[in-house]
Amino acid sequence: MAEGEGFPKTSTIVDEALATPAPTRRRAAAQKAAAPAAPVPAEGIVVRGYTLGESETPFDGERLVLGKSSVESEFEHLHRYIFASELVAGLRVVDIASGEGYGSDILAQRARSVIGVDIDEAVVDAARRRYQRRNLSFEVGACEAIPLQPRSVDAVVSFETIEHIEDHGAFFDEVRRVMRRDGLFIISTPDHAVYNSELAEANEYHVHELSREQFVALLRTQFKNVTLLGQRVSFGSFLIGDDATRFEVLSMEREGKVLRAKPLGQSAVYWIAVASDGPLPALPSGLYQGDLPPNPISSILGGVRERDEEIVSLRQKLASAAVEAAALEAARQRIDELNASFDAARADAEQR
CATH class of the missing domain: 1.20.5 (Single alpha-helices involved in coiled-coils or other helix-helix interfaces)
Structure with missing residues (x-):
């Protein structure tokens, strides 16, 4: 499908987000959320940040800017958004703390509509100029005051956001307000212990980090169903059978003079959670292989x-x-x- 083909105009999408969805639409969206994740199409997902020229967004040391941030950060963020795009196919989505806009653009290739929300007006203006699709728009807003009507989206995506705000409860209240009752919440955050053990000094931009246990406990106070995936950037080798039903990822860790193979989850730097009051889709595990030389x-x-x-x-x-x-x-x-x-x-x- 050509860019924008078959999608409503942006103004129509925004208008729909300002109106409460009809019951029949809610039921159809609920069936979509419970279905298996839609695999990445054969033609792939396009990451346009590298093809639209130099980004207008300056690198502030924290927000990811394609071509200016570290390769590791790009791998982490792009993998999360491509993963999320499989879960939101056909849904109305809001991307909280959308930043430069590359992630919202990835989601919009699969979703029915996407609204990126960020607190920085200059960044939002740059995203509007850079990423243009008929089913994609960007708005200025805060995590604690999302500029959408109640029950107006089917899914909320928010990566590496919660650690930047102190009042997690206020953020979750807003997520529940704008999302339909059995909508899908896709969120990530660094593991406090593992993340900080690999830093020379604490991240000055993070005000309230969580451990794995705290993250899961917080989500379970808000949602009936929660599942977790661990993420770490590393070099390695992978073996996948044509009919594989099990995908095991091992992390080699040095202990003195020996190496010990452990499940990746024990050393994950980031946790990606998918939560909902409705049934959760089957979640894909996989490897994101970056644009590296042979x-x-x-x-x-x-x-x-x-x-x-x-x-x-x-x-x-x-x-x-x-x-x-x-x-x-x-x-x-x-x-x-x-x-x-x-x-x-x-x-x-x-x-x-």
């Missing part, structure tokens, strides 16, 4: 080895130069001594 580990390690060899060579040259410099300095001092001796002899001769 044999990336070998390429990286090869580059490191070349760098180390160059460093050794430069240090040897520096040591040789230091020896030469010392010899030159000794020669200069000897010349100074001889000049001083000559001057003294000449002065003595003149006095005679």
Whole structure:
């Protein structure tokens, strides 16, 4: 389908989000939410952030900006949104803390409609200019004051948001207000212990981080059904059978002089939760393989080895130069001594 083909105009989408859905529409959406997740189509999901030129959004050290943030951060965020796009196919979605807008654009390729909401007006304006689809719009708003009517969306997506606000209850109240009663809530947050163990210092932008247990407990106070997926960026190998019904991910961790293989969930840096009062769809587990060169580990390690060899060579040259410099300095001092001796002899001769 061509971009925008078959979708209502943006104004129509916004108008629908301002009106309470009809009961029949709610029942149809409920059936959609309980269905298995729609797999990524053969033609794939387009990430347009790299093809629309340099982003207008400056990198502030926290908000992801494609092409300006770390490769690891891009892997994490893009994987989450592509995963969520499988769950919201055909639904009306609000993306809370949508930032630069790339994630809302990914969701809009599968969803019936998407409204991205962010508190930063300049970022919202830039997203409106950059990501344009007939079923996609962007609005200025806060997590605690989402600018939508009650029961106006089928799904709420919010990645890496909750740790930035102190009052989690107020945020969840707003999610429940704008989402239909059996709607789908897709949310992620870093694991407080694991995330901070890998940082040199605490993230200054995070005001209220949660452990896995706290995150799950909070969600279960609001929703009848909650399931969790762990996420970590790593290099590795994967084996998948054509008829695989089980997908096991192991993390190799060094313990002294040995490596121990553990289930990934024990060392996940981030948790993605899917919650609802209605039945949850079957959730896909999978691997997001980024845009890397062939044999990336070998390429990286090869580059490191070349760098180390160059460093050794430069240090040897520096040591040789230091020896030469010392010899030159000794020669200069000897010349100074001889000049001083000559001057003294000449002065003595003149006095005679």
